[in-house]
């Protein structure tokens with residue numbers, strides 16, 4: 001094992017996320033504007049969405065949160081016209097979505113649903129390649145794109161590309177769902193309860209990956225969730241909705257916690273508004289502790305010597321040849337060893353650079369440790385965060401000032417005020433590659449099902465209004 005002296009001690013401060021941007025991934029987000037949008041499913045009764053007006057700024061991640069049946073999904077699906085509005089106008093960039101061919105529109109908007117919505121009889125690679133194939137990209141370009149995206153979602157292409165969805169875990173399927181949605185580099189991504197079907201730890205990892213991807217791609221993302229903590233962690237802005245998609249408050253997470261508009265919003269926040277602010281702090285905002293690292297096979301006495309030299313460290317982080325943490329034995333444990341073992345501790349408390357302080361605290365509690373290891377891109381070791389650092393953050397929770405310009409409009413029966421006209425149009429890059437005639441669009445969707453007759457083409461690709 002060849003570790004240089006420099007990487008034996010990892011200093012605390014960690015830079016911003018450095019997920020690479022795929023070379024074709026330069027299509028940043030486009031602003032979305034909903035103007036007086038109403039959806040009435042039946043003539044009788046109240047509308048499911050009642051005259052909503054909302055500005056979703058370009059490059060931001062906006063979360064919709066609210067009780068079941070309040071109209072979150074209906075609002076989301078009207079953006080890609082899986083559901084047609086009864087009245088109102090939706091623009092993406094400077095284009096009115098109602099004026100576009102619906103199939104074409106949906107290929108220019110990534111769509112992620114719970115569970116990933118992968119086609120079961122297609123391999124992972126074929127699932128990711130679905131939209132680029134419909135856009136008639138050549139094979140070489142598609143293969144390259146699949147590799148890039150698998151790298152972006154941190155799944156080894158050689159291992160997973162030829163597997164079928166049933167051979168993947170729920171979390172892996174969900175990652176592939178995100179990769180597929182990003183395949184044609186759309187400026188807008190719609191996500192409907194994307195992480196609802198996985199366990200809490202996997203969910204935390206998926207949320208971190210999404211934040212990492214967003215930090216490099218700057219898409220405009222609208223994400224529906226039931227989970228207020230998820231909305232807080234992921235959202236640049238949160239729209240809290242009540243029945244009829246009434247926007248009770250549309251604000252940054254900081255402002256929501258500091259100044260909830262009314263009892264309804266307070267009900268969402270619950271009792272621990274102060275503690276929830278921890279969700280808004282990333283582990284990298286905190287002071288990370290340095291750590292001594294060593295490699296499997298090293299002489300335990302030498303390692304103890306380094307721990308002493310570094311100021312009497314009580315633990316050492318064992319890392320593999322790619323600097324990924326394997327275990328974190330105490331000095332007493334190392335004193336009982338001859339050589340450092342290469343076994344991986346499954347209960348190791350690790351969180352990623354994108355994790356919140358709440359995630360770090362959870363991880364410490366689950367693993368019963370007073371600290372957690374921070375890992376960066378490709379799970380490489382970055383430093384240690386201790387429970388004392390989290391406690392210190394709790395005692396310094398900040399107060400939040402209102403936005404100077406009042407922020408974008410989000411409400412019902414209102415007119416947009418602050419809409420910042422985005423000169424770009426939704427489909428500039430992809431549009432040039434999409435055949436304009438409707439038959440091509442229909443033919444491509446059919447081609448996907450022909451290849452796999454039992455497969456259900458995901459609704460975002462197959463088109464159509466899903467009203468009953």
Ligand SMILES: Nc1ncnc2c1ncn2[C@@H]1O[C@H](COP(=O)(O)OP(=O)(O)OP(=O)(O)O)[C@@H](O)[C@H]1O
Nearest residue numbers: 041048067068069070071072073074075466467468
């Ligand atoms: N296809 C449909 N036909 C008729 N009514 C519908 C249809 N889809 C949704 N609704 C009704 O519209 C309202 C809003 O539903 P929607 O699915 O948008 O809510 P939601 O907030 O996303 O709910 P959940 O969180 O449970 O998914 C509900 O009252 C629902 O019953």
